[in-house]
Amino acid sequence: MDFTQNYFELFGVDAKFEVDLDVVSRRYLELQKESHPDKFANVSAAEQRVAVQFSSYINSAFQALKTPLLRAEYLLELSGHPLNSDSITIKDGQFLFVQMEWRESLSDLSEEINTASIDAMAASDKLDTFSITASKQRGKLIAEFETMYENEQFVEAQQCIAKLHFVEKMLTEIELLEDKLLD
Amino acid sequence: MALLQISEPGQSPEPHAVKRAVGIDLGTTNSLVATVKNSTAVALPDINGNTLLPSVVHYTSEEKIVGLEAKHNAAKDPLNTLVSIKRLMGRSKQELEASAQQFPYEFVATESTVPHIKTAAGVKTPIQVSADILVELATRGRESLGGNLDGVVITVPAYFDDAQRQATKDAAKLADLNVLRLLNEPTAAAIAYGLDKGENGLIAIYDLGGGTFDISILRLNKGVFEVLATGGDSALGGDDFDYAIMTWIVGELNDEAISVDNLTPNVERELLDIACALKEQLSDNLTATASYNNTSLNLSRDDFNQLADPLINKTLLSCKRSLRDAGVDKADVDNVVMVGGSTRSFRVREKVAELFNCEPLVNLDPDRVVAMGAALQADILVGNKSDSDLLLLDVVPLSLGLETMGELVEKVIHRNTTIPVARAQEFTTFKDGQTAMAIHVLQGERELVKDCRSLARFELRGIPPMVAGAAHIRVTFQVDADGLLSVSAEETSTGVVAEITVKPSYGLSDEEVTTMLQDSFANAEDDIAARALREQQIEAEQLIEALSAALALDGEALLSQEEYAVLSSGIDALKHAHNNSDADTIRAEVQRINKLSDTFAARRMDNNIHQALSGYHLDDLGSMGSDSIESAASEK
Numbered sequence: 001m002d003f004t005q006n007y008f009e010l011f012g013v014d015a016k017f018e019v020d021l022d023v024v025s026r027r028y029l030e031l032q033k034e035s036h037p038d039k040f041a042n043v044s045a046a047e048q049r050v051a052v053q054f055s056s057y058i059n060s061a062f063q064a065l066k067t068p069l070l071r072a073e074y075l076l077e078l079s080g081h082p083l084n085s086d087s088i089t090i091k092d093g094q095f096l097f098v099q100m101e102w103r104e105s106l107s108d109l110s111e112e113i114n115t116a117s118i119d120a121m122a123a124s125d126k127l128d129t130f131s132i133t134a135s136k137q138r139g140k141l142i143a144e145f146e147t148m149y150e151n152e153q154f155v156e157a158q159q160c161i162a163k164l165h166f167v168e169k170m171l172t173e174i175e176l177l178e179d180k181l182l183d
Numbered sequence: 184m185a186l187l188q189i190s191e192p193g194q195s196p197e198p199h200a201v202k203r204a205v206g207i208d209l210g211t212t213n214s215l216v217a218t219v220k221n222s223t224a225v226a227l228p229d230i231n232g233n234t235l236l237p238s239v240v241h242y243t244s245e246e247k248i249v250g251l252e253a254k255h256n257a258a259k260d261p262l263n264t265l266v267s268i269k270r271l272m273g274r275s276k277q278e279l280e281a282s283a284q285q286f287p288y289e290f291v292a293t294e295s296t297v298p299h300i301k302t303a304a305g306v307k308t309p310i311q312v313s314a315d316i317l318v319e320l321a322t323r324g325r326e327s328l329g330g331n332l333d334g335v336v337i338t339v340p341a342y343f344d345d346a347q348r349q350a351t352k353d354a355a356k357l358a359d360l361n362v363l364r365l366l367n368e369p370t371a372a373a374i375a376y377g378l379d380k381g382e383n384g385l386i387a388i389y390d391l392g393g394g395t396f397d398i399s400i401l402r403l404n405k406g407v408f409e410v411l412a413t414g415g416d417s418a419l420g421g422d423d424f425d426y427a428i429m430t431w432i433v434g435e436l437n438d439e440a441i442s443v444d445n446l447t448p449n450v451e452r453e454l455l456d457i458a459c460a461l462k463e464q465l466s467d468n469l470t471a472t473a474s475y476n477n478t479s480l481n482l483s484r485d486d487f488n489q490l491a492d493p494l495i496n497k498t499l500l501s502c503k504r505s506l507r508d509a510g511v512d513k514a515d516v517d518n519v520v521m522v523g524g525s526t527r528s529f530r531v532r533e534k535v536a537e538l539f540n541c542e543p544l545v546n547l548d549p550d551r552v553v554a555m556g557a558a559l560q561a562d563i564l565v566g567n568k569s570d571s572d573l574l575l576l577d578v579v580p581l582s583l584g585l586e587t588m589g590e591l592v593e594k595v596i597h598r599n600t601t602i603p604v605a606r607a608q609e610f611t612t613f614k615d616g617q618t619a620m621a622i623h624v625l626q627g628e629r630e631l632v633k634d635c636r637s638l639a640r641f642e643l644r645g646i647p648p649m650v651a652g653a654a655h656i657r658v659t660f661q662v663d664a665d666g667l668l669s670v671s672a673e674e675t676s677t678g679v680v681a682e683i684t685v686k687p688s689y690g691l692s693d694e695e696v697t698t699m700l701q702d703s704f705a706n707a708e709d710d711i712a713a714r715a716l717r718e719q720q721i722e723a724e725q726l727i728e729a730l731s732a733a734l735a736l737d738g739e740a741l742l743s744q745e746e747y748a749v750l751s752s753g754i755d756a757l758k759h760a761h762n763n764s765d766a767d768t769i770r771a772e773v774q775r776i777n778k779l780s781d782t783f784a785a786r787r788m789d790n791n792i793h794q795a796l797s798g799y800h801l802d803d804l805g806s807m808g809s810d811s812i813e814s815a816a817s818e819k
Binding site: 025 | 404507576600601602603604605606661663
């Protein structure tokens with residue numbers, strides 16, 4: 001149990017954005033099989049505590065490695081450029097403008113759904129379109145991040161991830177509206 | 184923990200002795216014990232051939248009676264006949280008093296937080312009553328296996344919290360049993376079907392009992408069972424089907440003297456028995472017949488389907504919700520396991536098959552399947568089969584969070600997160616010079632503090648006075664493998680620390696967990712409305728404050744008298760809307776004022792650096808989502 005290993009070292013993969021999720025999942029199960037507190041049911045309380053902490057560490061690492069946004073943020077942290085939402089300002093006015101527009105359209109659609117002034121099927125189609133656009137943007141930002149990170153353009157990479165936060169939030173809101181429509 | 188006897192190598196006292204192990208399904212209504220004989224799990228019957236043991240204990244001054252006979256005494260001697268004791272496990276007296284559910288027993292005041300029930304045989308706790316049921320089952324096991332038991336596996340619902348698991352373990356200790364492991368009921372069902380032998384797979388366990396419905400989504404990956412999600416309804420089961428049929432019977436009788444609302448308990452019991460009989464007939468026949476007061480009753484499958492479908496659809500919605508929680512598609516589910524007597528219904532099987540688009544597994548007795556799985560697991564753990572390395576990864580059954588501004592709950596650890604887990608979240612101060620922060624820890628899915636369960640409150644003091652938003656308070660949640668939570672808070676620039684171990688003495692009951700979940704689904708819409716209103720009010724407050732401050736500062740310099748008047752009357756209108764209106768009106772008013780103040784804002788920005796422009800947009804966007812606490816504070 002080595003807490004000084006970073007997530008990538010712990011899982012035995014290279015510290016870059018692209019990871020083999022099959023390898024990561026396999027390694028996760030191996031690690032938990034060795035370290036899960038259930039395996040330490042008969043040892044001292046102190047050793048059990050360590051097992052709990054290490055098993056938590058493995059869980060956090062797995063979560064970070066398998067989620068693109070978290071993985072990107074963790075890479076920035078490792079490179080000494082943590083993404084702290086207070087200090088990062090998005091400098092791309094065009095991007096912000098588009099975000100505003102998306103939000104307005106989404107909130108109009110939400111209004112239409114709430115007041116049932118739109119057919120459920122039509123609303124669902126519109127949401128699909130939103131979702132596709134946002135997913136595309138997400139893919140684009142992730143690809144951009146990957147390139148910038150590889151080229152050690154960390155400040156630009158930070159910008160990408162700050163933007164990605166907006167897109168992710170947008171996707172969450174689309175999902176919530178979808179839920180509402182389906183319920 | 185029993186000490187293991189160690190022999191010299193090669194000199195084992197009983198070279199090929201098979202250890203005696205049983206699996207116990209300690210249920211709310213019925214319990215069972217099973218063991219492995221000739222590699223097959225079998226439920227053990229009593230001398231009358233009954234495998235089901237009603238989970239009922241009748242205490243008299245001379246003796247205690249467990250099971251069927253006790254159940255028959257329930258009506259005659261309700262105070263001394265304890266039923267459904269599982270619902271009381273792991274709950275405190277205070278919780279029972281506050282609960283809407285009525286327990287007909289006489290509780291005794293004691294120092295302890297554990298409820299004490301007065302009976303003819305003395306004062307009993309739920310743990311003791313469960314122990315009496317366990318003793319009865321263990322005796323069955325001993326007699327069948329011909330000697331003392333080396334170990335037992337006891338099953339618990341997947342969403343049982345640590346207090347409830349601990350209470351179950353304590354009961355086993357009282358019954359003098361060596362617990363090898365507490366096993367989740369859905370996992371046991373999957374093991375009974377041998378699904379752990381497969382390489383990988385996604386399994387849904389549909390458990391419809393007499394009075395409860397549980398759905399669990401499990402993932403199997405090379406010997407590791409992972410509970411991905413659990414859900415259900417603690418007040419939906421076979422009894423509701425009987426009730427629906429009874430309502431139909433009352434309609435068929437067409438007798439003005441008999442209506443569903445004014446049935447005497449005896450007539451109701453009689454009609455419910457007929458309803459149940461009709462339901463059971465339909466498992467094998469296309470129509471069912473019975474008679475009451477010379478009226479003959481003919482219930483066809485189609486009639487029954489109409490009565491049952493609304494109830495079954497409720498369970499299917501729970502299934503969909505759990506699939507979504509698990510982040511999987513129903514098409515990915517490889518196996519559906521049916522558990523609980525009510526899954527014998529033809530219609531239930533049909534509808535479940537339709538939802539998952541695969542035939543559910545029904546060839547094992549749905550009442551026995553959990554105990555059988557427990558027996559198989561006990562056989563492995565006791566050492567009769569050493570080649571298995573099953574590992575079960577558990578999840579948090581209910582989200583854990585903190586109270587934030589506006590009595591909203593910010594979730595820190597989401598429901599169904601794999602444990603153990605540690606997670607930190609940063610918060611900041613709301614007012615200039617704020618030196619203390621109240622930390623309120625909550626559990627539940629709802630958006631508002633009042634709808635969640637309060638677990639603990641503590642304070643972080645000694646924060647050095649700073650401007651609002653400058654302090655960084657890092658709150659860390661740690662949940663261990665037993666589901667126990669500890670919380671610590673630290674101001675990161677100064678290192679001021681406060682912490683607390685959250686251990687509600689007797690935790691959340693399964694009832695409460697499921698009801699809370701249920702409420703959160705049912706009230707999701709109300710919640711969204713309430714949250715929207717709060718958010719709009721906060722946004723309005725911020726706008727009023729910001730605009731008033733800006734007017735005071737630059738208003739006279741940058742605005743004409745007329746413009747100034749329009750804006751200040753706009754502020755008054757917004758104040759009025761804030762106090763008197765719904766979210767939509769406030770939002771409209773906020774937008775109106777925002778538009779009115781556009782010119783003013785532009786002029787102010789011209790006076791400022793370019794930075795302010797993008798800063799403004801970022802905050803504006805940020806405050807629409809969950810970051811409202813930070814941005815609310817930083818805008819001040």
